[in-house]
Amino acid sequence: MKTALSSQYQYNAETNTWARPGQSASFGYSDGDQTENHIFRVIRGAKDKSVTSGELQDAIRDWATLYHLSSERANVLRPIADRLEGPILEIGSGCGAISRFLGEQGFDVVAVEGSPRRAAIGAARCQDLPNVNFVADPFQNFDIGQKFKTITLIGVLEYARMFYDRSSIEDPIDMMLKKVTSLLEPDGVLVIAIENQIGLKYFAGFPEDHIGQPMAGIESRYTATSAVTFGKKELGERMANVGLDKHEWWYPFPDYKLPVSVLSDEALKDEVPADFTSMISGACATDKQAPRLPYFSMDFAWKAIVRNNLVDELANSFVLMASAKDIAKPTAIGFHYGGPRDPAFKKTVEFGKEESGYYVERRKTYPDAVAKSSEARHFKLALGREPLYAGLTWREELRYIMMKDGWTADETGVWVKVWWDAFKKQVSNGDASARIEHRTLVSGVHLDASPRNLLVAADGSTNFIDQEWCREGEVEAGYILFRSLYDAILGVSSCGNPAADTPREVGALLLSMARYLGLSMNEDDVMRYFAEEYRFQSAVHGKQISGNLAVLGKKLPPRITPVSMMMQLERALKTRDEELKQIAEATDQMRTKVSEFNRSLEAKLGEAHRQLREKDEQIATLLGQRSGAA
Template identity: 30%
Template sequence: MSSPIRSRDLRTLERVRLLRANPDIPYRDGAEERVLEIVRNATDITSSSTEMLEAAESWAEQYHTHPARANVLRSLDIPSDARVLEVGAGCGPITRYLGETAALVDSVEPVLGRARVGRERTRDLDNVEVFAGNVEDIPCEAAYDLVVVVGVLEYVGAGAPDPEPYLAFLREARSRLVPGGALVLAIENKLGVKYLTGTAEDHSRRMYDSIEDYPRGTPARTFSAPALAELVSGAGFTPRLFGVFPDYKHTRVVMETDRIAATVPSLLEDLPTFPSRYAGTRRVPLASERRVWAQLSRAGLSGHFANSFLVVGATDRPPTLWADDRLARYFSVNRRREYAATTSVRVVDDEVLVEREYSAEPGELISHGMTTWPFRFGRSFVEVFAEHDEGGRRELLERWRHLVESLSHDGAVSLDAIPNNIIVAGSGELQIIDEEFHATGSADRVIERGLFWFAKSLLADTPPEMWAPARTMGELFICLMDLVGRQVDEAGVARILDEEAALQVAITTNHTGPDAHERCRETLRTQLFDRDVWDWPLGRRLHNLYDVQLEREKSLRDFIDLKRAEVTAEHAQVVRHRDTIARQRERIVSLRDRSRAQKEVLKRTKRELRALRRSRAYRASAAAGRALRALGLRGRRP
């Protein structure tokens, strides 16, 4: 299988085919050479590999090597015989997935350094060719079934508000499609809920920048749902928009928001996980992203506020990339390959079904008991628990404990039977909605880890003052343990954290390497167990932080005033001491003058005495005295 671009006689550099003499553009994140080194040294370069991720250190390196990078396209049903043109391929994580899925992939990337990485990432795939250049360098012939544009459209106009550069780019893509072909496009939403709740815009790194329509300019421009649909339509496509969370970069869920809102609206709140991954951008705690999203969804506005969009643009007939009965597809992000799962939500004969698939060789902890099951309707355990008083909470936890014990058989326990995976049905029955992992052990282990993660969920979705006097998540966990009649001391806490760290390291890629267990345990301790209850989404907000700063400023001013008064008092004392010293100096000068005068008197007296001793009278008197002494008469009384 070939394509027009492959038939051209092109110069090659490190197996990258050059579409122009100097294909490079000045856009880099600085990680390209290191990522190239990681890929070259890796033995597993498949799209689901975690080997390269384990070698990555910086955010940029993780971004380019994370297996979740391809999830936004994994949500689609790409035909195995498809001919694909990928425009703006970056370092090749999506190129790799396309090469594993489709029959032919032509990958075009304008940054030569990134194209080199993409070529290395697909070094063992004969159906993939990597080109360095731009979309206009590709022969203008209808040769592809799909044109894939992920994270590219926002850059083509250099941030300009004029729609023409974006339309021209999309028309170029349209001209390369065969009849029945489709555009697949992913981009951030300028009105994404994460931006509404305090996260800085991904490209300009300024808060509210896209919501205010980039008043200071921007290197990249994103669009709202209506504006994006208008652009895609203006280029000759019939667009179909999907909501993506947390974004298209490390996708957790792709969902058809309007259909879900009409059939199972609660899914809109259940499928995304919050807070979203923030890609190193700063975030100010303005509001709970989850709760704001819930309110937008309940108001029928979910289609406008997803963090990213996936767009499938049809040409002359609807593509078969998304099954008609599918509502959503979601993924387990940050898991090792053997525990990674893909889950689809479908409507079949008016029944909502959940279907889950694992890798061909699933991990030993995987339970196969819930690969397909009907969607269960009810209220979350967290929500119901928060509404009760202490007695009601104790009773609810006791019912949950009995459920955990009923799911334990022959020394095996369901690790997923935790409150976060429990709903309260309309009848009041507790039902488990997700059951993946089993392990040997007792029900006590499930109760301990269940209450640990339940404490986290409570703080993530309720005001911290509800759980006073608990000051940390750990103290709340201990209070929850007390409600089920369990006492835990520091040694018990250490054991629970150690067991949970071992489980997390076995299943996830959050901590890798020889010291993974120690680092994971430390993370559980410092970032969760010891975390202040006011540092959670409904804890300290911007106005709280502002009030704290005002209080600190007042305290500092009071401190400064106190110190100023002390300095003034000290200065007055210094002045008094200075006056005393001045008087003492005057006295010293007076005494010194008197001393000089007395010395002068003494000198005159000595001179006079010497003069007297030299006088004749003195000498005669002295001689007479000596004569009298010689006669023995001096000093004798008559």
């Protein structure tokens, strides 16, 4: 690879990058000098520059550092990494997050980045990977006389109109794709990650990622020189127009930037027994770019979207594999990676189909990683494969109960009893009527038997799934109840107005549910369990995590959206208008009464004046008579 690069570029040992001789032109895309220089210092100063580097994770302080340093970035390619082939051309490699992942997978990578500084940052990130080479050159100028088996455009295609040659009337998007195709082997694969112009989050008021304004993409407010995104149909057509008409679609959630879950078209078929609504909505809840007040609750909207088979059209982002040849079909149909943890406890959940049916498999993402915390020795991940079951995730049902106005403590009690009976059945060899108190000791293998992991089928049957955590020895049943309900209640981001005397505080609601089950758990127990839970969280995250007890007294916020606020404002305006109308009517009535009073008063005054005139005339007559007599 270095021989091919040297035909057009010179190697700069100081920056570990390749560039054209005498090239000094700047590139217009940047996160800002201060931000990029900070990222450069962090990477150069880190001893561990790997995808799992704790040093880099600890340096995350804002959106830019999160995007460039987070290990979650690699999740966009993990689902398809085993089917990629090298050499790989990465176009628009930025600060090297994806380059690092591909390099660690053993691929020969040529990473092309238009910004010399960003290319140098990426090269520093991959300085211990001789199979990764960074080229500081705009892509439209790149050509080393070699074709590639895989080319990636991760968050890049949308910028073509901003940076590509505008001397032609041809759309720079198509020009870029034609250039990409010219560098692709006949059986090669182009991998594109891009936002969906009509993704659900953008209907919900999330700012368009490049213009920064809500509804800008939905309303197609793009220009001939701005970034631009596409819906599924249009993106697929553009690929076909350049000869890449064989497609495999994946849908990352919350989007391609920091994916938590990734599903394929195969996962969305009706024949698949699982309902992925909970996984999708849970992943979307982690979106770091969410507005303070979305226009509506995406959590609940996804349910209808899944039910109506519209996920592929309304997913927030796409990952598209496009080729001129058929693409080998994988057995996997989806993946879930979860959030940040100690690498030793990071897991990959794979959903797939084999001859015996659909399955779910849990495995370590980093099998060789060693836990950082000494407390971690008490816990282990339960790995392996099991059938993929159908059913409603019971944790989500609580959210549907509490979203309605007028929800009651009894309703939440009925909800918790379904889970508690399933839990008792599991820990008591099938006896759902077994008496278990909160201080009853149960095996630590049941640590994760929570509503989050309980599926309830249409016939009422229950199955616990994805019980990933085991704790050595025994634990109090009350602790499992606490962590289960604490997780479920905090999963209710907002709620409807409850019935009178129904607690809305986290701790009070939790104890209300415990009392419904007939347990004598009190506030002291809750405090003990709270401390125990955060010891567990610290162990699995590899760093101290201190829970704030104040959260137990926190009231769940009322459900508020701009739409509900507008409706509330309209109701207030209507009330005001009615009050003004009443005031106007009262004013008119008062004005009428005043007018009547004035007319009556004028009449009386007129009569009084008439009578006075008559008296004056009578007096004058009398005086005249008296004067004549004299």
